[in-house]
Amino acid sequence: MKNLANLNEIKTAVTSPTITLLYFYGDNCGVCTVIKDILEKELNKFPKLNAYKIYAEDNMEAFTSHNIFTLPVVLVYINGTEYLREARNISTRDLLASIDRLYNLYYEN
DSSP: OEEEHHHHHHHHHSSSEEEEEEEETTTTTTHHHHHHHHHHGGGGGEEEEEEEEEEEGGGGHHHTTOOOSSSOOOEEETTEEEEEEEEESSOOOHHHHHHHHHHHHHHHO
16 A cells, blocks of 8 residues: 555545545554555455555544544545445455455446
8 A cells, every 4th residue: 555645645546537445544543553454465456446545643634524533444435436434443354345346346347
């Protein structure tokens, strides 16, 4: 996953004509590290998906503009529209199954 540093970079990434995953995380969140590691490993199964991570303490404006009040948060966009939001107690198995379904619908048709 690539880092995004500011709100403009996030807006550009989200509006790209593809599937985009945003992962919001922080240092004081133990589960954030675990989920980030799992996502970085498992998202290799989706080569056309653009995945980005956004660090909480450096991007408070991005958090407020995306209505994020807890960590971690995963947002999945397709062509600029939010299709999936998972927060706090995230089941990585369910999350990856949802991403797989969206990915196959988008790229197989």
